[in-house]
Amino acid sequence: MTAEIVSIGDELLIGQVINTNASWIGEKLTEASITVRRVTIVGDNDSNILEAFRSAFSHNDIIIVTGGLGPTHDDITRDCVATFFDTSLVLNILVLNDIKERFARFNRPVTKLNEDQALVPECAQIIRNMNGTAPGYWINKENKVFIVMPGVPREMKAMMEDFVLPGLKELKRDDTHYLKQANILTTGIPESTLFEKLGNLDELLEGAKLAFLPNYLGVRLRITVSGQEENEVADRLNEIEQKIRSRVGRYIYGKDAETLSGVVGRLLKERNLRISVAESCTGGNIANEITNHSGSSDYFERGVVAYSNAAKVEILNVDEDTLLEYGAVSKQTVEEMARGIRAISGSDIGLAISGILGPTGATNEKPVGTVYVGYADSGQVFSKEFHFGDDRLVNKQRATQAALELLRRALLGISFEP
Numbered sequence: 142m143t144a145e146i147v148s149i150g151d152e153l154l155i156g157q158v159i160n161t162n163a164s165w166i167g168e169k170l171t172e173a174s175i176t177v178r179r180v181t182i183v184g185d186n187d188s189n190i191l192e193a194f195r196s197a198f199s200h201n202d203i204i205i206v207t208g209g210l211g212p213t214h215d216d217i218t219r220d221c222v223a224t225f226f227d228t229s230l231v232l233n234i235l236v237l238n239d240i241k242e243r244f245a246r247f248n249r250p251v252t253k254l255n256e257d258q259a260l261v262p263e264c265a266q267i268i269r270n271m272n273g274t275a276p277g278y279w280i281n282k283e284n285k286v287f288i289v290m291p292g293v294p295r296e297m298k299a300m301m302e303d304f305v306l307p308g309l310k311e312l313k314r315d316d317t318h319y320l321k322q323a324n325i326l327t328t329g330i331p332e333s334t335l336f337e338k339l340g341n342l343d344e345l346l347e348g349a350k351l352a353f354l355p356n357y358l359g360v361r362l363r364i365t366v367s368g369q370e371e372n373e374v375a376d377r378l379n380e381i382e383q384k385i386r387s388r389v390g391r392y393i394y395g396k397d398a399e400t401l402s403g404v405v406g407r408l409l410k411e412r413n414l415r416i417s418v419a420e421s422c423t424g425g426n427i428a429n430e431i432t433n434h435s436g437s438s439d440y441f442e443r444g445v446v447a448y449s450n451a452a453k454v455e456i457l458n459v460d461e462d463t464l465l466e467y468g469a470v471s472k473q474t475v476e477e478m479a480r481g482i483r484a485i486s487g488s489d490i491g492l493a494i495s496g497i498l499g500p501t502g503a504t505n506e507k508p509v510g511t512v513y514v515g516y517a518d519s520g521q522v523f524s525k526e527f528h529f530g531d532d533r534l535v536n537k538q539r540a541t542q543a544a545l546e547l548l549r550r551a552l553l554g555i556s557f558e559p
Contacts, residue, residue: 208292328359457481475515
């Protein structure tokens, strides 16, 4: 089965709003073994919307439309749906009651504009909206399904999960095509080097697909396998994943929706270890990432932002002579910072970072993007030097990722050497 997603709204075309709905829907459809052929963005213009409807309907089994169902003058999706299917708008009492009950809960009067949202295409099955006022529509015609939902992400996602995806699953009962994907997350290795280390991709994949999806934090490897037997597809996907792990496993920190901070948190908790962090250039971003996860108090003791040299000396007991001789951005300083934060906190592990994120502060010996990460535990103290680019905010994120990856490797005993 193939699908097209049609996203409606001028705000999407002019870049005022990022089209997160389409990416989320595309992911959910792919998980359901439905092939997304195209995503179309169209503004609030009836002729353009109808043209998008005609094109999507003629080429796909499933059409999913979001946006333009609100109560104001520029919300014209409902009327376009009625025109496209040559049907009338009729009052739906169930929808009207839902609207009235929602407004009553908030002690607000129901306006005529809101009541008009209960006018729906006569040919549609209603998708109730428990998080807003605009209902969704499910329309069957010519063995195709045309689905319309609000553009508000919370409302759309609830409709998808509670109604649309279960309905599409029923439609797929007689469809013997299965498609499964896995996303392998790597960091600390460039895309070109990763490609080389994987070797002969034809031999590795044997007809499956592998996409390299890089960003400034790492490279995501997306494996896609399709076939007629669900178990065979799942087994083939697992086989390819294991082959990839055997070749580049040291660079793989997670899978699918995992985060590096979540992975290191789980490792710390499993080992009953507590960590404290001393940050200079990242300004608390490492501590922020670690504490983004519920339960992080089980393994995170404290974070200190020691930005100035005075703070490094007064709080972390870094030797003034070390700063004078080697500078704040140096192997010697971050190792003393790591030892210092571990000592004052009583934690099992001390993690420290210092760097030049730019655009100022560079020297000939230490250009913008130079970062040192230090690590200390009861058995070892070490550090690693990194070199990033010249974008300050990107460097802050990359430095945070590098520090978390150094921590992950230290916990697992994985060397940084190739």
